[in-house]
Amino acid sequence: MTIVVIGKSGQLAQELKRLDDSLLCLGRDDIDITSAENVNSILSNNNVTGIINASAYTAVDKAESEKQQAFEINAAAVENLAKFANQNAVPLVHVSTDYVFSGDKGSPYLVEDVHAPIGVYGASKAAGEKAIQQFAPSQGCIIRTSWVYSQFGNNFVKTMLRLMAEKPELGIIDDQIGSPTSASALAKACLYAVNHNVNGVHHFTDSGVCSWYDFALAIQELGIKYGLLNKSIPVKPIPTLAYPTPAKRPSYSVLDKASLTMAFNGLQPKHWRVELSEVMQQIASTK
Known part of the structure; x- marks a missing residue:
C-alpha cells in the first residue's frame, strides 16, 4: 500500500510524515x-492506494494579485487529483479552509452551508471543493480547518514567539474569532480519513473558540512557562480596521464539528490550549 501526501515542506505534510514514516511525500x-x-504518470507509477492533498496556495494577501496562481494550485490541480482518484478508485483527502465562508453568519458554520468567500484565496479553495464534489463524489473527503500551526514552518505561533522576543509591545486583532488547529491533530484526522475511506465534507479544528488576541496571550503565557520567552511584554487588543490588509478576513469563522462523531468514529478534538501547550513543548525541545 502506498499512501501519497501531496506536499513535502508544509507543516501538515511534515506532521503527517512524523506520524507515519511509510507515507510517500511528493513535493514540487x-x-x-x-x-x-x-x-x-507519477501516481500510477507509485501504485497509489490513497492520497492526502496537503499542498495549497495559502498566501492570503498575495492571492489578491496572483489570482491565476491561486486557482491553478487550489482548484485546477485539485481537479486533476480528483479525476485520478475517481478513475483509480482510491480515496482522496483534501484539506480546505474556513475562508470558503464570509464570516458574517455569527454562529458556527455547518458542513452544508453555502460557500461565500470574500477574497481570492477563499474563492480558489471553494472552487477546489467543487472540483472534488464534481469529479470524485464517492472517493473524496474534504476536511475544512482553520488557523493551523505547528512546530514546523512559519505560522502565527512561531511569529508571535519571535515578535514577543524582539518588540517592546504588540497590538493583536481581537475582533476576528475562530478556532486554532494543531497540524499534528489535523494530520491524525487526515490519516483516519484516508485509511477508513471517509467520504463527504467535514470540519476539523481544535475545540474551543478564541480571538487572535486571546491566542497571542496564551502563546506568551506558555512561551514563558516553557522557557521560549524571557519576559512578558504588553499585548494590546486592536480592531481589524487598525491593521488593513489586501485581503479581507472572515470575522467569525468557527466551524461546527458535529459530523466527526459518526464519520470519524467519535474522534474528539482536544481544546486548543491543550494542543498549544503540546506544540510549545515540542518547540522548546528543539531549542
Missing part, C-alpha cells in the same frame, strides 16, 4: 499537480 520537484498528465 517530484510531481506537477497542475499537469493532469504528470499526475496520472
